[in-house]
Amino acid sequence: MIPRRALSADIAFAILMIMAVGAAIVGGTYVIQREKxxxxxxxxxxxxxxxxxxxxxxxxxxxxxxxxxxxxxxxxxxxxxxxxxxxxxxxxxxxxxxxxxxxxxxxxxxxxxxxxxxxxxxxxxxxxxxxxxxxxxxxxxxxxxxxxxxxxxxxxxxxxxxxxxxxxxxxxxxxxxxxxxxxxxxxxxxxxxxxxxxxxxxxxxxxxxxxxxxxxxxxxxxxxxxxxxxxxxxxxxxxxxxxxxxxxxxxxxxxxxxxxxxxxxxxxxxxxxxxxxxxxLAGWRQEIGRLLWLGTPALLGILSLATVFYRRVRRIAAEREAARRRAYERLAATVFETVLEAVVVTDGQQRIVAVNPAFTRITGYSADEATGRNLGLLASGYHTEEFIRSMRQELAAQGRWEGEVRNRRKNGEIFVVWQSVSQVRDDNGRVVHEVVGLSDITDYCAEADRISHLAHHDLLTGLPNRALLLDRLRQEIHQVRREDRHVVLLFFDLDKFKPVNDQLGHTVGDRLLQMLAARLGQEVRSGDTLARLGGDEFVMVLHAVKNVRAGVVVAEKVRQAVEQPFWIDGHRVTVSASIGIALYPDHASDEEQLLSYADKAMYQAKAKGGNCFAVWQGDDGA
Known part of the structure; x- marks a missing residue:
């Protein structure tokens, strides 16, 4: 590296000197021509x-x-x-x-x-x-x-x-x-x-x-x-x-x-x-002669001084570079030993030649246990051969790769790391080392999953919220469109829920909603979705049914489940449900329209006195 860098510096200095001489010649030519x-x-x-x-x-x-x-x-x-x-x-x-x-x-x-x-x-x-x-x-x-x-x-x-x-x-x-x-x-x-x-x-x-x-x-x-x-x-x-x-x-x-x-x-x-x-031009020739007689030695002197100065700068730079490399090596050794990220150095055949203390702390393998072994000792079996082949191809093409990897600790525990791999090549381009960095992000991933869950689920009941509901409903519609099946959407609202909040308090009302969500969860198949939109509004999506009759059957089960009494803090609480039913693709062409028509059908059921269901048949009635 040092000889190549020195050669580059010499070439740069030669180019600079050529440019300086060229500039002097061009400038002198310009002055000569101007005076002429x-x-x-x-x-x-x-x-x-x-x-x-x-x-x-x-x-x-x-x-x-x-x-x-x-x-x-x-x-x-x-x-x-x-x-x-x-x-x-x-x-x-x-x-x-x-x-x-x-x-x-x-x-x-x-x-x-x-x-x-x-x-x-x-x-x-x-x-x-x-x-x-x-x-x-x-x-x-x-x-x-x-x-x-x-x-x-x-x-x-x-x-x-x-x-x-x-x-x-x-x-x-x-x-x-x-x-x-x-x-x-x-x-x-x-x-x-x-x-x-x-x-x-x-x-x-x-x-x-x-x-x-x-x-x-x-x-x-x-x-x-x-x-x-x-x-x-x-x-x-x-x-x-x-x-x-x-x-x-x-x-x-x-x-x-x-x-x-x-x-x-x-x-x-x-x-x-x-x-x-x-x-x-006689006077001009005399002046140009004087200019050349004075300028040429001056230019040669400047070039000589520049060469001497450059050599001195090169020597000082070489001394500073040697001192810097020594300091860098000491610093690198200190960082290698103290950095919180696990660092593994392998040879060209991916055999481990050095690890830092953080590697032992994160993986459980000591330096003696890891040295000489293949980096595959951390493999968890989670990743496919296609993933590993893609990683090696990117490494070969770019000399660097990074991404999320699931590894296995010495005690068998799976942990998630953000792994970076950098290749070190010799002057002939041959890979002599790979430096692998492992940052344990297991807790971060768990927290990210929790935040993602909170973003897509109701905080009170744990049911999917409106955003997750629409996403799943969109996927359901896309799937049944290919299978020539139907999607039934039940939109129901609780009757007499406001008196519960007013008379018994919001705490009892919240407990009621939680108990209702748990009770309705028993009526939902594994492929169906139960979601809370907010307040006392719930939606149930029935996946891949033959016709609206299946929705009517489930709606009756929901109605019966809701009207069963709830015992909360010694209080016997009873409510009922008004349920609207809409069918895709018979009633609507997309998820937003389907949800809107089921909502309108629910209001049609509520207009009949509640504690019943209505199938969407248009704005004239159910």
Missing amino acids: NIALNDAVERSALHARAFEEHVNRNLETIRKLVDFLAAESDSELIHVHYQLALLQLPFLRSLSLLDESGRIVASSSGGNIGRQVAIEDYFPPPDSTAAASLSIGLPWAGRDFADGHQVSTTNPLPAEGLGFIPILCRSYANGREVRMVASLNPATMRAYFSQWLPPAEGFAEVLRRDGVLLLTSGKTSLTGAHQGGLELTRRLRQTETGRYPAEQEGGRKTVAVFRATLPYPLAVVSHLYRDQA
């Missing part, structure tokens, strides 16, 4: 701030270009337009040139003379120019070079490095003096790259400007410009749903970024701010 989420959320917020600032910067530049075009469109003098071009370029460093187009798309005036005469193809501009719009901007594909005169449109075969020189053509349309004026502004991406890099250093991330159709126009990163879609399809889909939001992206040679996009309303552009994910 906080760092990523901070990165998203910073990226959102950058995107908003860059979007406002692009909007201001585009709005300046739009207002400048509206101003120049109102000027009709070509020389003044050229002067205005030069002044605008001096004031707006983000512009490389301004060019005026005719209806065919040819440059007719420009701040750069080399552009004049160049044909501007506007088919790739977004959104496509719409002549019905009052004023709008359309964005072309990026160009290499400084202007139309010395550049070419970028493509997948002629890409432009992100940091290379180039420009972005913006087609501006305005209406003045009843005519449409088209101008192309060459946007200098270098100024925007410088602005983006100033607020978002290349080591931390980069910014991008894309058309709404997903074409990458400029970037502060290292992605080459090809005039094709640069992952913009997903951005285009998101822009249809919202004007700002997160943008999952993996950029710059596989480095993941935390990206937030914003639409440059009302212009067909979008700005995306990228923060490198590894840079955003």
Whole structure:
């Protein structure tokens, strides 16, 4: 038992340690993930701030270009337009040139003379120019070079490095003096790259400007410009749903970024701010490194201390267990010797190996007489083989049995015990001992029988009371129903009984009832029942008769027996009886109805003057 208990304790401690380590790992993982989420959320917020600032910067530049075009469109003098071009370029460093187009798309005036005469193809501009719009901007594909005169449109075969020189053509349309004026502004991406890099250093991330159709126009990163879609399809889909939001992206040679996009309303552009994910998590990694560097030794130290503490507790517990077992053995020996209940210990073959003094006191057998003998020496022969077999089966199934048993003392006297049997098994499950407890309940059973008798019998006469009468009557009805016989019930009440109590006293009245019960008992067969319901009312049940005639005969005998004088304390007392007769199943279908009809028949007899009997024939008369 002790090794098994120790093994269970070791297993429990191992499980506890595993749970503690698991809890520490889960808790640490939760803290690490929580801090990681906080760092990523901070990165998203910073990226959102950058995107908003860059979007406002692009909007201001585009709005300046739009207002400048509206101003120049109102000027009709070509020389003044050229002067205005030069002044605008001096004031707006983000512009490389301004060019005026005719209806065919040819440059007719420009701040750069080399552009004049160049044909501007506007088919790739977004959104496509719409002549019905009052004023709008359309964005072309990026160009290499400084202007139309010395550049070419970028493509997948002629890409432009992100940091290379180039420009972005913006087609501006305005209406003045009843005519449409088209101008192309060459946007200098270098100024925007410088602005983006100033607020978002290349080591931390980069910014991008894309058309709404997903074409990458400029970037502060290292992605080459090809005039094709640069992952913009997903951005285009998101822009249809919202004007700002997160943008999952993996950029710059596989480095993941935390990206937030914003639409440059009302212009067909979008700005995306990228923060490198590894840079955003750099501080988090440092904190987690410190946490692991400090937490791992602490966890190992706690586990070591817990192990040492557990071993010490185990040793103390083992010492206490040994002391407890010694005390328990002393206590068990004392209890075994002094307990009032008889205790018998047998071996696996039910041979008695030990008994206590109470066993000798209850059974009469001394320890020397009982030791070595089979427990059957107490057998009384009262119990059947079926009872003993059922007891052994329950013992084998549950290892314990208890119940009421009748045993025989050494002097041959039968006594009743409450017997409990408990099996003791070894580690292999084999029964090595049985501990039998015997509590003598003979007096208790006798008292219980007496109480039961009082509960079902009249205290004055000793006859069955109403409860026992109904129970027996119910059994009689059930039995005769199968035998095709009858039950006759006589319900009789004493005439002139009240004057006896009033004139001679209740003591004489009680003696009269007792003597009457004894006299009527002689008229009752062994299978019949005589009961007192209370007062001077008696009931007699005749078992399994052929017809009501038998009841009439007995009723006449009862009437004659009752009217015989009684001599009580020198007084000659005479009474008579009014008797009602009811028959099952002719008159009633159950015991309550049968008793009720016999009662009514008795009142019908009393109405005739008493000292007679009446058979129930219905409410109209007997």
